[in-house]
Amino acid sequence: MSNPRRFEELDFRETPLGDLILRRRLMTTLDNLEVYEVILGDAFLMSSLFTTVEIALAELGLAAVEAGDAADAAEAAGLDVVVGGLGLGYTARAALDHPRLRSLRVVEYLAPVIGWHEGGLVPLGRGLTDDPRCTFIHSDFFAAALDGFDPREPDLKYHAVLLDIDHSPANLLHENHGRFYSEDGLRRMSEQLHPGGVFALWSDDPPEGSFLEILGEVFATCTSHVVTFHNPHQDRDAASTVYVATKSRSPR
Numbered sequence: 001m002s003n004p005r006r007f008e009e010l011d012f013r014e015t016p017l018g019d020l021i022l023r024r025r026l027m028t029t030l031d032n033l034e035v036y037e038v039i040l041g042d043a044f045l046m047s048s049l050f051t052t053v054e055i056a057l058a059e060l061g062l063a064a065v066e067a068g069d070a071a072d073a074a075e076a077a078g079l080d081v082v083v084g085g086l087g088l089g090y091t092a093r094a095a096l097d098h099p100r101l102r103s104l105r106v107v108e109y110l111a112p113v114i115g116w117h118e119g120g121l122v123p124l125g126r127g128l129t130d131d132p133r134c135t136f137i138h139s140d141f142f143a144a145a146l147d148g149f150d151p152r153e154p155d156l157k158y159h160a161v162l163l164d165i166d167h168s169p170a171n172l173l174h175e176n177h178g179r180f181y182s183e184d185g186l187r188r189m190s191e192q193l194h195p196g197g198v199f200a201l202w203s204d205d206p207p208e209g210s211f212l213e214i215l216g217e218v219f220a221t222c223t224s225h226v227v228t229f230h231n232p233h234q235d236r237d238a239a240s241t242v243y244v245a246t247k248s249r250s251p252r
Helices: 052-067 070-074 090-096 111-118 125-129 141-147 175-181 183-190 209-218
Strands: 007-015 018-027 033-040 043-047 079-084 101-108 134-138 158-163 193-203 221-231 236-246
Touching (some): 007 111, 018 111, 052 079, 052 221, 052 236, 079 090, 101 141, 111 134, 125 134, 175 183
Parallel strands (some): 079 101
Antiparallel strands (some): 018 033, 193 236
């Protein structure tokens, strides 16, 4: 019997942000664990080996909705949520696992990433595409954050927006994203949230005081959560940050 290949390139695409690669490999040091990895240009974007923080993004964000005023708006009908950035689907999956999730819109700029899920090329793909609550929207999240996430329902309000695209508010995949992280950009995005709605953001950097100050200008409350996870490559713990900000119930 032939041994499975340790590395397999599943897809390669040229994109406006650089070459996009999806690959699968077997981690021989972890009992041949099958790992999926995404690379964009020179940046290693994500790995199915490290999903703790992506899942925590959804869990912390939606827990804040439940604890806040937006829960009142969703009590009867359920939660309407936006995820910015599809990736390997772990944030979307965690959002769908929330017991009161009514609808999920996943905004993804790179069409091949959506294709990976629709074609069952990544492990979570079929589970997302087969869930009638989940809709993929091929769009630029940062433009949609200003003009409406779902072009079919531009006036719809959401209980939470969960963002996992850039490495951090200071380490961007594209310089055009910078405007979003300003007070004006965040305020315009917040107009799509219900009163008491939540904006949550993944960052690969430690908490940044300057960004928390900007969040504090827009939202009624904001906090940063340091989420740790084990890195088996280096046999040590690593950490990322999840910011959680809650919109005021009344106009500011």
